Amino acid sequence: MSNTTRIAKNTIFLYFRQILIMLVSLYTVRVVLNVLGAEDYGIYNVVAGVVTMFSFLSGAMASASQRYFSFDLGKGDTEHLKITFSLTLTIYLIVAVIVFFLAETAGLWFVLNKLSIPLERVSAARWIYQFSIISFVFTILTGPFMADIIAHEDMNIYAYVSIIEVLLKLGVAFSVKFFSVDKLILYGFLMLVVTVINTSIYRAICKKKYPECKYNFCWDKEYVKEMFGFTGWNLFGSCVGVFKYQLVNILLNQFFNPIVNAARGIAFQVNSAVNSFSQNFSSALKPQIIKSWAAENKDESISYVLRGCKFTFFLMWIFTLPLVLEMNTVLSVWLKNPPEYAVLFTRLALIDCLIESVSYPIMTLAQATGKVKVYQSVVGGILLLNLPFSWICLSLGMPAYSVFVVAIIICILALITRIIIVKYISGFSIKLFLKKVILRCFIVTVFSSVSSILLYRILPVSILFTVIKVIIDVLLVGAFIFVIGFEKSERNSVLSFIKTKLKKVNPLCK
Incomplete structure (x- = not known):
């Protein structure tokens, strides 16, 4: 099977998977919002979001492990791949312990002392927080197995398991209303059960299908040092993502109330559903960019990036345009009574993500080169400005949607910076990028x-x-x-x- 055919096949698998997941996920949000109510839904989003702040640790490792797995496969070094997997799983276990410790100390203190939660719901918030911690630890431990599936380009496995996961979440949403206990606590517990099942399925499939997924403790000091050097800067990049999404969400909670958090949660549910179409294409393309670079086919790797930037934008645009124009009707039909700000928040979140989608293949190329120090430090530094500028806007009395406007402006600056830096570390052509990507995307838009x-x-x-x-x-x-x-x-x-x-x-x- 040719590389182009494989990319097309994997994209189709992920595309149809995402259509089903998007429909089920959006309907699930409607059911959950109706069962929990806007206030409890907002509490769940902001409390679980505190735990998700620690995702910068697992996010950095996910990027690193995918890169090293694909690199070994690109070189055809299966023996080294076994060492890479075992070392990666060891590091993930260490990360899981660190996350658990941070969440149960600093994170718990923050939830109980700094979040705006009605007094009568503090006890429920405590339970939700503990369930979210355990759930997140299991999610971390799923990382190496998912990374190996993506490196092997077996997207059909990823698609099928994701469908099972989303159907289980729909089942949770329906089942909660039949119990007389506190529905917010029950919802948090059942979501934890879904995460455990998901992790178990990935682990069982990978152990059966891939020889390298048999854990044997080993410790190669030099290789770990190299991986941590790469991961360290990705860690900074992932941390920036937390500042942009989760900390800004907490910032809104400080200036407003859980209803605003509910509106932002809905905006990012829609945003995530639509964005997944372009991310799925990027996931299908990512191993080929890295493998081509590992095999020293640099021109082929850059060619994949140029096409990938254009196609990811188009896959977002084909859904974003009609949604932005009809958002009022869509949310009214979907949620019946959407929270205040939900329509505007969702439109702005989609525009932000549309701009960012062009960057996904460029990020992969930067990782393929291994020269991520300058890239992550400069781009990450720009993206870090989301938090202080959002705080300044809200402190000056600007409306809640101002944080989305800040994110869009900074996203444009980050894209320009990415292009310039990648040119110097990989030979990427800005002229070709403007001609083949930006010009065509602009005319179509x-x-x-x-x-x-x-x-x-x-x-x-x-x-x-x-x-x-x-x-x-x-x-x-x-x-x-x-x-x-x-x-x-x-x-x-x-x-x-x-x-x-x-x-x-x-x-x-x-």
Whole structure:
């Protein structure tokens, strides 16, 4: 199987998986919001978010382990891969202990003393926090197994397990309303059970399928030093992500109330669902970028990056445009009574993520080179500005949505900085990036936006016409992407792929 075919196959697997997951996840949020109420839902988001602050540790390790697994596979060194996996799992165990200690000390103190939680819900918040800690530890220990699956490009496994996980979460949402106990506490406990099941499935599959996933304690001081050198700077990058999302969420809690946190939680549920389409493509592409670089095919690796930047943007845009235009109707139908700010927050979060999506393949290229010190320190330093500038805006009495505007401005600055730094560490061409990515994305965005806005003004407002407008909009955006966004060779590849599939269904097709 060629690399292009493998990427296409894995993307299709992840794409259809994500459509199902998105529909189920969004419906699950509706059920949970109705069962818990806006206040309890906001409490769950902000309390669980305190634990998620420690995800910068596991996030850094996830990037490092994927990079080293793919690097060993790219070189064809299966024996070294076994050492890499065992060392990685050892480090993850150490990280899990560190997270548990930090969460039960500094984190617990913060939840009980600094969060804005109604007095009568403090006890429930304590339970939710403990369940979230245990759940997060299990999530950390899932990391090496998921990284190995992605490195092997077996995205079908990743897709199937993810579907099982989201269906279990839907089952949790439905089952909570049938019990008379505190529903917030029960919801937290059942979400922990889902995490344990998910970790067990990944572990069982990997141990059976991949020879390297048999843990043998080993300690190579020099190799650990190299991995920690790489991980250390990724750790800084992951920490920045925590500042952008979780700490800003806590900041909103300090200036406003749990209802605002609920609105932000809904915004990021929608954002996460849509963003997963582009991230899935990046996940399918990531091993090939790293493997090509490891095999010293640098031009091929950069070619993957250029196409990846453009395609990730298009995969986001095809959903973002109709959602932004029809967000009011979508949230009203989805949630019936969405919290205040939910519509505006969701629109701004989608725009922020749309801009960031262009960066995913560039981040992978930086990791492939191994030269992440300058990249992470400079880009991370820029992204760190999210917290202080958000605090300044809120302190000056600006509205809650100002933190999203700050995030969008900083995201644009970070993208420009990424491009400049990657040029110097990899030979990445800024001229080609502007010509092949930015120019085509800009033209598609302008043409599709104008046609979509005209369409939305012509057709009347109703649920039926909203569905019709979204379908037409997706088709229009897809047509603009195919005609303007794709190069001739890319259009020919798409047509050839469609013809091949049609021939399998009907041998008479030509």
